[in-house]
Amino acid sequence: MRLRLEARQQPSRTMQWASPVLAAVLAALGGGVVFAALGHNPATALATLFLQPLATLDGLAELGLKATPLLLCAIGIAVGVRANVWNIGAEGQLTLGAITGGGIALAFGGDGHWWTLPLMLLAGAAGGAFWAAIPALLRTRFNAHEILTTLMLSYVAVQLLGWLVHGPWIDPEGFNFPQTRMFADDALLPVLLEGARLHAGFLLALLAVPLAWGLLSRTATGFRLRTVGQAPAAARYAGFSADGAVWFSLVLSGALAGLAGVCEAAGPVGQLQPLMSPGYGFAAIIVAFLGRLHPVGILGSSLLMALLYLGGEQLQVTLQLPIAATGTIQGMLLFFLLATDVFIDQRLVWSPRHA
Amino acid sequence: MHDGFALLALLVATLRAAAPLLLAGFGELVAERAGVLNLGVEGMMLVGAAAGFIATAATGNPLLGLLVGALAGALMALLFGVLTLTLRANQVACGLALTIFGVGLSALIGLPWQGTPITGLATVIWPGLDRAGPVAQQFMLLDPVVWLALAMPFLVFAFLYRTRPGLVLRAVGESHDVAHALGYSVLRVRYAAVVFGGAMAGVAGSYLSLVYTPMWTENMVAGRGWIALALVVFSAWKPLWLALGAVLFGFVTIAQFHAEAFGLDVSPHLLATLPYLATVVVLVLISRDAGRLKLNAPAALGKPFNAAG
DSSP states (O other), X not given: OEEEEEEOSSOOHHHHHHHHHHHHHHHHHHHHHHHHHXXXXXHHHHHHHHTGGGGSHHHHHHHHHHHHHHHHHHHHHHHHHHTXXXXXXXXXXXXXXXXXXXXXXXXXXXXXXXTHHHHXXXXXXXXXXXXXXXXXXXXXXXXXXXHHHHHHHHHHHHHHHHHXXXXXXXXXXXXXXXXXXXXXXXXXXXXXXXXXXXXXXXXXXXHHHHHHHHHHHHSHHHHHHHHHHHOHHHHHHTTOOHHHHHHHHHHHHHHHHHHHHHHHXXXXXXXXXXXXXXXXXXXXXXXXXXXXXXXXXXXXXXXXXXXXXXHHHHHHHHHOOOTHHHHHHHHHHHHHHHHHHHHXXXXXXXXXXXX | OHHHHHHHHHHHHHHHHHHHHHHHHHHHHHHHHTTOOOTTHHHHHXXXXXXXXXXXXXXXXXXXXXXXXXXXXXXXXXXXXXIIIISOOOHHHHHHHHHHHHHHHHHHHHGGGTTOOOOOHHHHHOTTGGGXXXXXXXXXXXXXXXXXXXXXXXXXXXXXXXXHHHHHHHHHHHOHHHHHHTTOOHHHHHHHHHHHHHHHHHHHHHHIIIIISOSOOTTTTTTHHHHHHHHHHHTTTOHHHHHHHHHXXXXXXXXXXXXXXXXXXXXXXXXXXXXXXXXXXXXXXXXXXXXXXHHHSOTTTTOOOOTTO
16 A cells, blocks of 8 residues: 555645645744754744734734735735746835835935825836836747746846945935935825834735735636636637736736835835845745735735744844744745645545555 | 966856856756756755855865755755655746745855855865966866866766667656656656756855855855756757856856956946846847747656656
8 A cells, every 4th residue: 555646526625725724834833843953942932933923012013014015015926926927026126116216205205295105106116017017028029938037137126226225325424334315204104003113005005905806806807817827728719918918917016016115115114225125025925825826815824924024033032043044934834835735636545556 | 478367367267157057057957858847946056055065164175065065955956856746746836935945944054154264175175276376276276166067068968868868868858758658767767857956056056155255155146046047948958058158157247347357437236237137138039039949948848747647
């Protein structure tokens, strides 16, 4: 007798939703192993990671703060993957959104215009959309695959920001630190809770959930996107444009990532620095898959990932654990998810050995 | 005479910069010719770089470090193989997961060793390096790893096109069903190819942390794994084109450091975008002709194999 994988008659709906939960539990266990290997009590470390941040109102506000960029980026990535378009350069689009939005803040902030903040958000979204439009053009016009081009442009965007904050946009009174001056008050997002850092960008991200859900499941555009992704031949036969799907999903996800970038700049950071994100754009790939590429699922998984970031900081402060430990757990999370996902379409059966 | 020496130095620097791309690129080429697309090259290189560095710092032996780096890369690839080959999970998603995991894991294990000084490979194998003349020193900088990297195009070419196992590997990559029907073990061939790719990525990574810049810093591979992946597409899966592409990119990487010498006053940040922009340009040039790519890509690339049908 031996264990064998066998195709299920139908994909298991139970496994479909049980898989992310299972993966999260397995990743937490894996995290426990990592903490034990680093010489810490795994129970204490896991409690610090997952429970302590949720104990206070301030912690909950920080959770929303960290979930904002993850949610925005992941929704865009998910729309793309539904159409079989792989935007893995959200980090770069986020960075460009911070640059364009931040540029507006530096130019007009403090002048007292009512339109400064709206224009910043628009510019951020446009910047991200532009950065994603380049891979869209290269894919549709020249057939260059977006996985590599979006990623390469991420590296370029980060260097571009590095050049700006080291050079032309450096704070003249900043003792040569590579950063811009702080944004003026009218170029900062309003705070939602007195004394906390949670800002209005969180509401924008929340708004994106029903909008994306409506787009994917209630509009013809969403139907076309899903058809192009799942059944390209049928989509061709129906006359749905594959190029259109590439353009739409890349520009949309770029705009959302750009919005995330300007919200970081005008929110918790309040200026431009060489690195605007601790890898939110990459973590958002995990968030998108963990949320089953469904906007509501992604809302849940972005909160979980935000908890990982937040708890990771907590671990650093209280147990002096390196922040990289949580990066390892993030990676394990996606691995376990992909492994448990195998059992949606297949099941384990005992079968006699072949003669 | 002086110009001749500058040219020699430039050539040596180019080959050294090309070595990790050659090693990782040929590992990936073999995996892809067997029909497996592993997007985790960057992650495997990072873990190889960290593991190789730690082994060297702990034992003082960079040769052992290279071996440990290769082993670490191979283990990462094995993990990928279990998921994609045995469990038949999506190769694109698993490759991304491997990279994300590798970034985190390498940062974690490498952290206590950041800033630790190590003896570079060259000083270990060439005891007389410090006393040698400038020209001899340049040749000594071409260490055995560089020679291995330079031999890769010929070795892989000979293996793929002149040996029976190479023929089987290509057959598995073109049509796993036919290869299976002929009695070849598709999974065994693919596991071997993927693990070889991981070991090569591991050597490439530890070359970076042991020889190229003998130190460990977080994320030090800096996209070279992705560039190696792009080069495989650029080569249209042909060994000699891959070799050419890797050397060209080695030159682009070096050129950014020499820009100042040519009297160019450009921000180092903008110069650092060159290899990435060049990758995009090269991808565009090569992908423009969709028919050519389709014709050359291994037909079963990225498709899971299920013996049960």
